[in-house]
Amino acid sequence: MLAAGPQNSYYRRTVAPTNERAPYSASPGGVDRQKLAAEYLAPLADMTEGQAAYVFRQQTSIEFRGGDDLRRQWDAALSAQETEIRNFVRTAKEHGLGSVAGMMLRIVPQLYDDRKITAGPSPALTPREFVLE
Secondary structure (H helix, E strand, O other): OEOOOOOOOOOOOOOOOOOOOOOOOOOOOOHHHHHHHHHHHHHHHHHHHHHHHHHOOOOOOOOOOOOHHHHHHHHHHHHHHHHHHHHHHHHHHHHHOOOOOOOOEEEEOOOOOOOOOOOOOOOOOEEEEEEEO
């Protein structure tokens, strides 16, 4: 066993013989990485899995009402998520998480434009970078 947790992680070392094929096996079925990450992160900050999933969510929907409004909503959503992550880290540190001071995090946005009518390209949206204390 490599790491115990909500879903234990295992490893197996295989030394491949020279000029021969070595068998390969992977764990059966797909892995929901977001769900698994939330299961591991939740206990760090004494949260439910749902609360942890929300902090580290991958999607925020914004209704397009023009480029300037989109930028305001986008900045507000990224600021809110940064604050939630900082609060998560603060609480996790109170529960024994070691120092993460100086760690830089980057939220890289991906835009999925579902507008029915488009009046030109979507505005360029930049990643949010911040350093943990």
